[in-house]
Amino acid sequence: MRIGHYSVSRLIKTDVLVIGSGGAGLRCAIELFDKNIDVTVVGKCKKGDAHTILARGGINAALGNMDPEDSWQLHAADTIKDGGEINDHKAVELLCKNAPKAISELAQWGTDFHKEKNGKISQRFFGAATFRRACFVGDCTGKAILETLIKQTNKRNIKIEEEVYIFALLKNKRKINGALGLEINTGNIIAYNCKILILGTGGHSRVFNRSSSRFWENNGDGIGLGFDVGAEFMDMEMFQFHPTGMVYPKEALGTLVTEAVRGEGGILTNKDGERFMIKYDKKRMELSARDIVARANFIEIEEGRGTKHDGVWLDITHRYKKDILKKLPVMYNQFKKLGKIDITKEKMEVAPTAHYSMGGLHINHENGKTSIPGLYAIGEVTSGVHGANRLGGNSLAEIIVFGKLTAQSLIREIKKMDNLVELDKKLINVKCTELENLSSTEGKDPIYIKEELQEMMWEHVGVIRDEKKMKKGIRLLELLKKEKLNTGLEVKMNKNLIAALNIKSMLIASEMILISALNRKESRGAHYRTDYPYKSSDWKKNIICVPKRNAIEIKFKSIPLVPKTISKLMNHKFEYNKKRHMLE
Numbered sequence: 001m002r003i004g005h006y007s008v009s010r011l012i013k014t015d016v017l018v019i020g021s022g023g024a025g026l027r028c029a030i031e032l033f034d035k036n037i038d039v040t041v042v043g044k045c046k047k048g049d050a051h052t053i054l055a056r057g058g059i060n061a062a063l064g065n066m067d068p069e070d071s072w073q074l075h076a077a078d079t080i081k082d083g084g085e086i087n088d089h090k091a092v093e094l095l096c097k098n099a100p101k102a103i104s105e106l107a108q109w110g111t112d113f114h115k116e117k118n119g120k121i122s123q124r125f126f127g128a129a130t131f132r133r134a135c136f137v138g139d140c141t142g143k144a145i146l147e148t149l150i151k152q153t154n155k156r157n158i159k160i161e162e163e164v165y166i167f168a169l170l171k172n173k174r175k176i177n178g179a180l181g182l183e184i185n186t187g188n189i190i191a192y193n194c195k196i197l198i199l200g201t202g203g204h205s206r207v208f209n210r211s212s213s214r215f216w217e218n219n220g221d222g223i224g225l226g227f228d229v230g231a232e233f234m235d236m237e238m239f240q241f242h243p244t245g246m247v248y249p250k251e252a253l254g255t256l257v258t259e260a261v262r263g264e265g266g267i268l269t270n271k272d273g274e275r276f277m278i279k280y281d282k283k284r285m286e287l288s289a290r291d292i293v294a295r296a297n298f299i300e301i302e303e304g305r306g307t308k309h310d311g312v313w314l315d316i317t318h319r320y321k322k323d324i325l326k327k328l329p330v331m332y333n334q335f336k337k338l339g340k341i342d343i344t345k346e347k348m349e350v351a352p353t354a355h356y357s358m359g360g361l362h363i364n365h366e367n368g369k370t371s372i373p374g375l376y377a378i379g380e381v382t383s384g385v386h387g388a389n390r391l392g393g394n395s396l397a398e399i400i401v402f403g404k405l406t407a408q409s410l411i412r413e414i415k416k417m418d419n420l421v422e423l424d425k426k427l428i429n430v431k432c433t434e435l436e437n438l439s440s441t442e443g444k445d446p447i448y449i450k451e452e453l454q455e456m457m458w459e460h461v462g463v464i465r466d467e468k469k470m471k472k473g474i475r476l477l478e479l480l481k482k483e484k485l486n487t488g489l490e491v492k493m494n495k496n497l498i499a500a501l502n503i504k505s506m507l508i509a510s511e512m513i514l515i516s517a518l519n520r521k522e523s524r525g526a527h528y529r530t531d532y533p534y535k536s537s538d539w540k541k542n543i544i545c546v547p548k549r550n551a552i553e554i555k556f557k558s559i560p561l562v563p564k565t566i567s568k569l570m571n572h573k574f575e576y577n578k579k580r581h582m583l584e
């Protein structure tokens, strides 16, 4: 089939199509393959180069190797407390109960976690965790995990399609039965026909101009694809700003400075040398929850106590050089290479950066189902596990745990299903025509528009929000939606076309963030409004966005009481043993 510049060159039939070759997608595909399910994975980047490789500091599991008092229930209590109590409790239970198994499986498959002298896997502190719970491979835990998963997929010869950009989902009647992908290097279109489609496309932190992701990732593709077929979204206003991103040099703006630096004893000070966390969380200091530390850093800078490059200082120089090199090798090299700074001798300059999307597709975590038949989701593209704020180390646990659980729940279902439902040719035509219509030699450079959108989002619905700023943000967004994009006519390796596809999804994600944030008239977790600075019991609910023709409808979801076994631990005052932490 040929439409304008594009032709559908291949049809690939598979029982399960997984979009996304990050940690969630790969773990899911391995489980499906092991249960004899025909699975194909598609990724827009090269195999092994998914965003998951950026994950630094660790993966949480209550192993109790360092602190035997730890338990899955305490892990759940920390997760719900830090999540502003709007998490999906069932999802949290599944995460915390299954995380220890996920770690032993990864270790068995070859992830070389740091070990103590007794041979047990080491665990480090992460912000707002009651005990040391994050297992790690130096400060490149995500890379080590993804390499393990790639090895396992290679061993099984699982089909992974590289550098294919999925730009549309397909359905027949109301059920999803395929997708269309643009082969980036050739400009050819691939049609996928499947029984079940799983989105594992990651987050949308790149809607902000300071982001810890690489510029070509985390553009919210899964959000755009899901929205297009009418799927529901939840907690879109909940976006995590990491307290510590690089601020200098300009090219490094937003690049993550892992929480492990604070986990290893890093101290924050302002330009006057004041250890300011004492004003914001006297007890937990630098190891307070991410939202609290991010706001503290932001306020210090806003109120004029920031450094020359609008940051605050993060200092780890009091630790032995050999410890820094062993536990934070990536940070050492990152600052040496990008900032010409030796972190064993000099302080780092840091400020908040957009980091993690707590909001996303509204799913049932017991089986990964979205609100649309045939469409499932896993990993950062989903919502619910982390509520209003994510605990560091919980995302890697989430992608491994739910990658596997979703696959397991599908196995029974898929065996009951009939043959593949044929693709709707008319719909393919419509979607390819939409792609063709993006070709244009008029309008503005899409990369420039992308930057405009990112700046608007940082300015109007960033770390600190209020009604006036957000309403203005919505008006600006409406103008950006109308911009004509000059993508050129090239079909192969066309960066501007990819940027235009990114923008489509980013606009949808941004609109849902703005509308949800404007609706939530309180401050909770990562969502902080100066006009409603306190948490309100009336708002202990989730905001759901439902796509309607040319509009987004808002619904609310009430939240049941936290199970007693967990809630009693949320109120328990455990002794926070700083001495033990510093001696590690």
Ligand SMILES: Cc1cc2nc3c(=O)[nH]c(=O)nc-3n(C[C@H](O)[C@H](O)[C@H](O)COP(=O)(O)OP(=O)(O)OC[C@H]3O[C@@H](n4cnc5c(N)ncnc54)[C@H](O)[C@@H]3O)c2cc1C
Pocket (backbone or CB within 6 Å): 019, 020, 021, 022, 023, 024, 025, 042, 043, 044, 045, 049, 050, 051, 052, 053, 054, 055, 056, 057, 058, 059, 060, 141, 142, 164, 165, 166, 167, 200, 201, 202, 203, 212, 213, 217, 218, 221, 222, 256, 355, 356, 378, 379, 380, 381, 392, 393, 394, 395, 396, 397, 399
């Ligand atoms: C700098 C940094 C450090 C972090 N450190 C930690 C940490 O220490 N601990 C922790 O728990 N979490 C950490 N996180 C978060 C964690 O890395 C992510 O949440 C997690 O890796 C997400 O995995 P995922 O599989 O859901 O998505 P991703 O790894 O983002 O994978 C998404 C996949 O989808 C593909 N894709 C997207 N759109 C399309 C499309 N249209 N067509 C085809 N393919 C597509 C991408 O190419 C990619 O393969 C960190 C994040 C960052 C940015």
